[in-house]
Amino acid sequence: MANQITPHFQNSMGVAKIEIGTKEFKCIGALPPFDHPHVYLDMGNETEIVCPYCSTHYVFNAELDSAAASPAEAAYNKKSA
Template structure:
């Protein structure tokens, strides 16, 4: 079992690039109900990657934590099960 959660990021503001502190993450497009299929993205050794669904450019920034983004507010948290 994984020892950490994979962060999910959304681009509701429609910005061209989101700086994040994780190299492995999920892009959801926009927050539900306007999301696209949740796609796992892995930058590997690269510093940026483009989502194949929404074309958002994600750029890694080492000064951010895995659950932080610039602009702020792009992290999407999965609702807890009832």
Template sequence: NDAGVAVIHVGAHEFMCIGAKPPFDHPHVFLDMGSDNEIVCPYCSTLFKYDPSLKGSASNPPECEYHDDAKAA
């Protein structure tokens, strides 16, 4: 969430929040909405809302998706 948006729509009920991209990230926390359709990250206070039209790791806004580009040595 480098842009600092208040709400991110996600296509999964279980996912990891890292806050902003490294090195400005917070401790990586796994969030599980359970049967609810929204959850707030306890570190960065971002509100995540489930959107069934999004698939897999997709998010809205799309720039809030994180992809680990680190390559194994």
């Protein structure tokens, strides 16, 4: 992902699971100003990971675009926030 922007995801909604279209991303916790330190997470060969700060459970979904999420509002775009 060297020449790409790393997607960011958040869980202000408090859902149990967020499906995302990438295995390398940053979790910000909740929407600013209630976010936690933005942590880089890499699933590697796995298909799911739990954020060590907020315990959000992320699951890889290959059908989603790399910056997309389900629910859609979990995808964080600083420009639109």
